[in-house]
Amino acid sequence: MHHWLFKTEPHAYSFEQLRADRITPWTGVRNWQARNNMKAMEVGDLGFFYHSSIAQPCAVGICRVVKNAYPDFTQFDVQSEYYDATSRKERPKWYMVDVEYVEPLEHPVTLAQMRAEPRLDGMVLLRRGRLSVQPVTSREWEIVLGLAQQQ
């Protein structure tokens, strides 16, 4: 099993919303690296749910991949802000997975906390901040879970 991190602006889609929806398709990813990360996901993989673009950016919860990568329907929807006129149905450019609500972290783990933790030095979140769907190593996963249990 692999671990991941899903970044979202809570104004656009929050962990609370996922709790209400239970499952959501992770639409709108328009970055090749993030897309490739989703293609590498397998059903059952767990991810951190991360809230960005707020005063205290932080990981707030855990979610689970419940459907392997499949074409993101919003790329074909002219009404959608994610519409991509260059993508064709026979050969879709953009993929998404379905993620399911699992549970909140005991305490949110802020970006500042993660930066302050030397063992997380190599974390993609700290190195390539802009990538919206990221791999997390098993070691990093455990360390962040540990931080979530502190205060």
Place this chain on the structure above:
DNA sequence: GCCAACGTTGGC
């Protein structure tokens, strides 16, 4: 709201 980082686009 600013702006650094960095991904993408397009001219050559």
Place this chain on the structure above:
DNA sequence: GCCAACGTTGGC
């Protein structure tokens, strides 16, 4: 295929 210009993300 390089790289300058441009656009976007996201922390602060």
